[in-house]
Amino acid sequence: MFVRIATSAALAVAMSTTAVARDYVSIAGSSTVLPFATIVAERLGRNYNQKTPVVESGGSSVGKKGVCDGIGTEFIDIGNASSRMKTKELDYCEKNGVKLTEIKVGYDGIVVANSKSGEQLKISLLNLGKALTAEVAIDGKMVANPYKKWSDIDSSLPDTEIRVYGPPTTSGTRASYAEIVNEKAYCKKDSDAKAALKAAGKKAKACRAMRTDGAYVEAGEQDNLIVQKLQEDTKAYGIFGFSYLDQNSDTLQGAELSGVVPTFDAIGDGSYKASRALYFYVKHQHLGVVPGVEEYMAEWVKHWGDDGILADAGMIPLGGEEAAAMKARMTDLPVLVASDLK
Amino acid sequence: MSDQVSLGLSPERAAERVAESISFRKRRENRFLFLGKSAVAVALGFLVLLFAGILSKGIPGLFQHYVTLDVQLDAERLDPSGQGTLESLADGDFDGVVRDALYEALGGPTGRKAKRQARKLISSGSGQRLMHHVLDNPDQMRSKVALQFAVDDDVDTFLRGLISRDTPEADRRVSDQMISYIDLLQAKGRISYEISDYLFFGSASRDAEMAGIRGALVGSILTLLVCIVIAFPLGVATAVYLEEMAPKNRFTEIIEININNLAAVPSVVFGIMGLAVFIVIFGMPRSIPLVGGIVLALMTLPTIIISSRASIRAVPPSIRDAALGVGASKMQTITHHVLPLAMPGMLTGTIIGMAQALGETAPLLMIGMVAFIVDVPSGVTEPGTVLPVQIFMWADFAERMFIQKTSAAIIVLLAFLISMNAAAIFLRKKLERRW
Numbered sequence: 001m002f003v004r005i006a007t008s009a010a011l012a013v014a015m016s017t018t019a020v021a022r023d024y025v026s027i028a029g030s031s032t033v034l035p036f037a038t039i040v041a042e043r044l045g046r047n048y049n050q051k052t053p054v055v056e057s058g059g060s061s062v063g064k065k066g067v068c069d070g071i072g073t074e075f076i077d078i079g080n081a082s083s084r085m086k087t088k089e090l091d092y093c094e095k096n097g098v099k100l101t102e103i104k105v106g107y108d109g110i111v112v113a114n115s116k117s118g119e120q121l122k123i124s125l126l127n128l129g130k131a132l133t134a135e136v137a138i139d140g141k142m143v144a145n146p147y148k149k150w151s152d153i154d155s156s157l158p159d160t161e162i163r164v165y166g167p168p169t170t171s172g173t174r175a176s177y178a179e180i181v182n183e184k185a186y187c188k189k190d191s192d193a194k195a196a197l198k199a200a201g202k203k204a205k206a207c208r209a210m211r212t213d214g215a216y217v218e219a220g221e222q223d224n225l226i227v228q229k230l231q232e233d234t235k236a237y238g239i240f241g242f243s244y245l246d247q248n249s250d251t252l253q254g255a256e257l258s259g260v261v262p263t264f265d266a267i268g269d270g271s272y273k274a275s276r277a278l279y280f281y282v283k284h285q286h287l288g289v290v291p292g293v294e295e296y297m298a299e300w301v302k303h304w305g306d307d308g309i310l311a312d313a314g315m316i317p318l319g320g321e322e323a324a325a326m327k328a329r330m331t332d333l334p335v336l337v338a339s340d341l342k
Numbered sequence: 343m344s345d346q347v348s349l350g351l352s353p354e355r356a357a358e359r360v361a362e363s364i365s366f367r368k369r370r371e372n373r374f375l376f377l378g379k380s381a382v383a384v385a386l387g388f389l390v391l392l393f394a395g396i397l398s399k400g401i402p403g404l405f406q407h408y409v410t411l412d413v414q415l416d417a418e419r420l421d422p423s424g425q426g427t428l429e430s431l432a433d434g435d436f437d438g439v440v441r442d443a444l445y446e447a448l449g450g451p452t453g454r455k456a457k458r459q460a461r462k463l464i465s466s467g468s469g470q471r472l473m474h475h476v477l478d479n480p481d482q483m484r485s486k487v488a489l490q491f492a493v494d495d496d497v498d499t500f501l502r503g504l505i506s507r508d509t510p511e512a513d514r515r516v517s518d519q520m521i522s523y524i525d526l527l528q529a530k531g532r533i534s535y536e537i538s539d540y541l542f543f544g545s546a547s548r549d550a551e552m553a554g555i556r557g558a559l560v561g562s563i564l565t566l567l568v569c570i571v572i573a574f575p576l577g578v579a580t581a582v583y584l585e586e587m588a589p590k591n592r593f594t595e596i597i598e599i600n601i602n603n604l605a606a607v608p609s610v611v612f613g614i615m616g617l618a619v620f621i622v623i624f625g626m627p628r629s630i631p632l633v634g635g636i637v638l639a640l641m642t643l644p645t646i647i648i649s650s651r652a653s654i655r656a657v658p659p660s661i662r663d664a665a666l667g668v669g670a671s672k673m674q675t676i677t678h679h680v681l682p683l684a685m686p687g688m689l690t691g692t693i694i695g696m697a698q699a700l701g702e703t704a705p706l707l708m709i710g711m712v713a714f715i716v717d718v719p720s721g722v723t724e725p726g727t728v729l730p731v732q733i734f735m736w737a738d739f740a741e742r743m744f745i746q747k748t749s750a751a752i753i754v755l756l757a758f759l760i761s762m763n764a765a766a767i768f769l770r771k772k773l774e775r776r777w
Contacts, residue, residue, distance in 0.1 A: 022627055024717075024725065028710070035739060038714040039548045045716050046470060048432045052716035054629050054725045057735075058707075074625045116513075222738045224745075247740040250509040309466070313548070314740060 022073040025053035025292045029063020029080030030172055031221070032108055032241055033278050036315045037080055043309075044292070044299040053296055055080075060172045067100065067281050068093035077286040077293050081279045082108065082172040087338050099284040100336045103326050105300055107316035109242035109267035110177050110274040112164070112255040118234040119158045121255035125273060127153050128257065129186025131162050132216050134209040137196035145211050165219040165226045166210070166239035173223075176276045177239055178208035185273070227252065242267060242275075243314020267316045275316065284333060297330045396752055403750030406538040406551060406743075407501045408490040409464060409527055411443040415476060417483050426480050436476075437469035440491065447532060448523055459519040463527075465492040467552045492540060493533070495550035495743035497524060501533065504742065541750055546716050546732065550743035553736065555751050557718045561631055561711075561726030562700060562758070568635020568722055569642060569699055574692050576639075577646030578681075581688070584647075585654040586676055605644035612641045613705030621709060628710030629725040637705050642695035649691025653684040686773035693766035697759050703730045729755045 027037055038055050045052025058066070060081040067079030068089065085102065093100060112121060112128065123131075130153050135142040150157035167174040187193045187207035197204060210216045219226045223240040227248055230238045237255065242262055245254050254262040257274055266272035287293055303310045306317050318326065351359075417424065420434035444460055445451060451460050465471075468491040475489060476482070492498075496515040499505055501524070511518050527533050540547075544554025580601075588594045616637035620626045626633050657680050665675040706712055712731045719726035733755065736748040 026628060026710075028713075031738070034714065035548065041714065042548050042716050048428050054710070054713050054715050056629070056710050056713040058712075072625070074621055074627060076628070223740070224738055241740075243740045247515070247742060250505055250514045 021289075023291055024051040025078065025290060025296050026056075026076045027053055027078040027080060027280075027296075028056035028058050028066045028076045029078075029280070030060040030082040030278070031057045032060075032082040032172055033063075033080035033105070033280065035243065035313060036105065036278070036310050037280070039309060039313055040296065040299050040303060043303065044296055047295075050292060050295060053292060059170065064089045064281065065092065067283055068096055068098050070096050071098060071283070071285045073286075073290060075283075077283055077290050078296070079281045081281065082276055083176065084277070084279060085281065085336065085341060087341055090336065090338055090341065097285075100281045101284065101329060101333045102336045102340070103280050103282065103297065103300075103329055104318065104322065105278050105280060105315075105326070106304060106310065106318055107267055107275050107277055108314075109262050109272060109316060110173055110180070110239065110276070111242050111245045111262045112237050112239055112257065112274075113230065113245050113252045114237045114255070115230050115234040116251055116253050118236075119160070120253050121150070121158065121237060122259075123150075123154075123157060123255060124258045125181055125185035126189055126258075127157070128255075129181045129190075129207070132164060132211055133182045133186060133207050134211050135207070137190065137193040140192070140196050140199060142193075142196045142200050142202065145213070145215070147215075160235050162215040163217065163233075163236040164215065164239060165217050165229050165236060167221060167223070167226075168218040171221055173239070173241055174210075175208075177274065178210060180274050180276075182207045182210070241314070242316065246314040264311070264316060268319070278315070281336070282333075284335065287333070294330075301327050301330070396749055396756070399746065400749030400753040402502065403746030403748070404537060404541060404753070405535055406540070407493045407498045408534050408536055409444075409447075409493050410488050410490050410532045410534065411440065411447055412486055412488050413439060413443045413472065414486050415439070415483050420473075420476060421483070426477075426483075428477065431473055431477060434473070434476075436472045440464070440468045440472055447530070448526060451523075456519065459517060460523060462494055462520060463497055463523055465494055465551045466549055467492070467547070490534070490536075492551040495741050498551055499742050500524065501535075502746075538750075541747065545718050546714055546727070546735075548714075548739070548741075550739070550741040550747060553744070553747050555729065555732055555754055557715060558727050558729045558732035558751075559754070560718050561634075561715075562728040564631040564719060564722050564726060565634045565638060565711075565728055566696055566700060568632055569638040570692070570696060572636060572639035573642050573646055573695065577643050577692070578650050578688055580643075580647050581650030581654060582676060582681070585651050586680065587672070601644050601647055605648060608704075609641050609702055610704040610708065612637050613708030615640070616705065617708040627723070627725070629713050629715065629727075630723050631711075631719060631726045632722040633709050634706050634711045634726075634728070635722065637709060638699040638702060641702070641705060642692075642699050645695035645698065646688070646692050649694070650684070650688040653687025653691070654680060656687065657683045683775065686770050689769050689773075690766045693762055693769070697762045697766075700728075700759060700762070701730055701755070703728075703734055706731060729758070 025041075027041070034055060034057050041053040041055050044050055056062075056076075060083050063079035063081045064085050065079075066076045069075050085100075090100075114121065130136050130145075131147060131150065132145075134145060136145050136147070138146070147153050147162060149159060149161055151159045166177070183204050187197060187204040193207070197206070219229060219238070223244045226238040226240050227244055230236060231251055245252055245262065257272065260266050260272045262272050262274075267275045282293065282297065301323075302308070304315070304317055304323065305311070308317070311317050317323070416439060419439055420436060421430055422433050423430040441461060444464060445457065448460055451457050471491060472489065493501065496505075497520065500516045500521070505514050505516055507521065516524075524533070538554075540552050540554045542554060543556055544552050545557035547553040584594060584598065616633055620633045620636060621628060661679050661683065662675055665679045666672075670678065703712060706728060711727055712734070713725070713727055714735065715725050715727045717724070729751065733748055733751045736744045736751060
């Protein structure tokens with residue numbers, strides 16, 4: 001074993017002395033942003049004099065942490081995230097001397113969908129929270145979720161068993177869903193829940209836990225798996241990103257949440273509540289060092305419009321004013337500071 | 343120690359008992375046989391199911407739909423400065439030329455909306471395809487040639503019959519107008535279903551119709567090359583030392599135990615080590631086959647060492663004794679006699695180790711090779727990805743045509759694996775000697 005480590009270490013030292021500066025953009029982060037970032041990267045690479053950026057997956061936390069890890073070409077240039085940077089994460093950046101600019105590129109809707117041959121769900125966000133939160137308020141106490149059928153929550157809902165396929169805890173989609181539906185729409189809105197939480201001495205954050213009694217089925221990180229499951233199991237529902245509903249619009253239907261059906265327009269103008277913004281974070285110190293970072297940013301602007309290829313792939317475009325503000329940021333490059341994140 | 347059977351049975355009685363138990367033992371034997379056979383049947387059943395599933399989905403993935411267009415290669419539009427180089431062609435309006443050919447084939451759609459619908463029929467990479475054609479065939483400039491262009495992935499899915507015409511227009515990604523265009527092109531015999539050239543010669547792409555495995559295949563080969571160059575000599579040298587030269591003491595015993603333990607370490611751990619050592623400490627770039635190969639080499643080393651040691655041990659001691667007896671040195675005995683005889687076994691072990699490395703994604707995740715990489719790597723220090731990673735990424739893309747592409751890529755990976763294993767079997771049969 002010693003021989004092996006010594007030899008490989010010697011080899012690595014030999015190689016590292018000849019390591020050359022990176023001449024392509026390195027990007028990592030959210031798997032929700034990945035499909036869109038890869039489209040932009042590929043378009044950029046079609047220019048004959050431009051290397052195609054390398055886009056890694058890994059999740060929003062990998063994107064935000066990775067970009068802050070340090071300065072130098074062994075670190076990534078841009079981090080993708082489907083949730084905004086938190087002050088704690090920014091502290092880590094500042095500790096490493098990394099300066100960032102935040103660019104919002106668009107929105108992604110989270111849909112609850114089922115097969116077209118099943119019954120379309122028309123449910124309020126509050127009731128949806130009741131259906132899938134691990135603990136609900138009954139008689140002033142937080143108890144394990146007792147609802148077996150949708151109709152147990154409200155008689156107007158379908159008389160079928162609650163069975164929802166969704167992403168596991170590692171997923172950003174799951175985190176956003178739990179925050180928007182379980183926490184904000186149910187535990188912070190419903191007066192019974194508020195009272196019961198207070199009595200139990202718990203915070204609304206505790207509501208982010210999903211049911212584990214079989215009503216919520218973790219179906220893996222791959223949204224395509226959930227889509228395939230729904231096509232077979234017409235009584236079940238699934239939680240995934242809007243782009244998957246968009247691609248399968250002939251077989252799947254999105255649930256109407258608090259009276260709003262998930263469409264491009266409804267997610268774009270904010271009337272469909274279950275949505276989140278998509279970001280990327282650019283490292284200032286790599287601008288002008290790694291060739292192509294500026295061009296990569298500019299390439300986003302070419303495609304993020306209402307009839308651009310990103311919208312075609314299922315990303316919800318920014319509004320006109322917001323897009324203009326983000327475009328300006330790409331040249332002004334304001335440094336992200338903690339007060340921006342409040 | 344009693345040396346007599348003390349059951350107090352007469353020989354007759356004992357024979358009777360044996361006769362009685364024969365049918366019982368026979369039945370037990372039959373049950374055991376049945377269990378064994380059914381285990382094999384179940385295993386075979388799964389294998390058949392797996393292959394049937396992959397082949398039935400993957401074979402359509404090897405094909406895709408193309409539309410034939412008569413393209414006027416107008417030199418002024420395609421190569422304004424007339425040099426015929428990549429730089430001068432970059433200014434040419436290839437997309438426009440393909441578009442005009444498409445409008446012509448459709449009988450000249452009028453109006454922005456109709457033209458927009460028409461443009462959606464063909465792949466967004468058509469202009470690039472034309473550019474490469476012109477670059478390869480400069481003599482065809484200024485003539486009219488019939489060329490094949492891939493149809494858009496939604497149109498391909500429709501042509502496969504996976505999108506029904508009966509679904510309301512708002513719910514499908516192919517509009518009524520597009521369907522009427524497709525019918526028109528089909529009636530003119532311009533749409534063909536052929537083996538996908540993009541799959542084998544294209545690289546990673548987010549346009550499903552243009553996505554191919556070339557980049558990943560080259561990346562896999564480069565990574566495996568690095569892996570074998572490092573792992574094979576190291577593994578064989580370690581095995582020879584431990585088996586032939588090392589003194590049998592506490593220290594070598596600990597090394598032996600640790601090698602066996604290393605064989606059981608989850609592969610992702612090697613990835614974390616690769617990240618910490620090669621990328622963070624030595625500052626090597628992420629996503630390159632060199633780092634991937636080193637990490638996979640560390641992972642396959644225990645397999646190679648263990649199988650090499652077993653094959654060295656299988657060389658009869660008489661051969662060593664004979665060599666030493668006629669005056670060969672220890673070194674000569676090993677290089678002239680032991681190693682050649684042990685080589686088939688070592689090679690088999692190495693190839694199996696490599697096959698295992700070929701299918702790995704977990705350790706590569708940590709060092710950035712699980713990534714979307716379009717450019718085909720031209721060396722071990724350029725970013726690259728590998729086949730299983732490509733499959734993993736395609737499986738998660740929303741566009742439906744990727745389902746077929748994924749299965750097609752799985753077929754290629756399996757073919758690669760089967761040929762590696764076949765090589766291992768061939769080498770063993772060809773070179774193996776028995777005593």
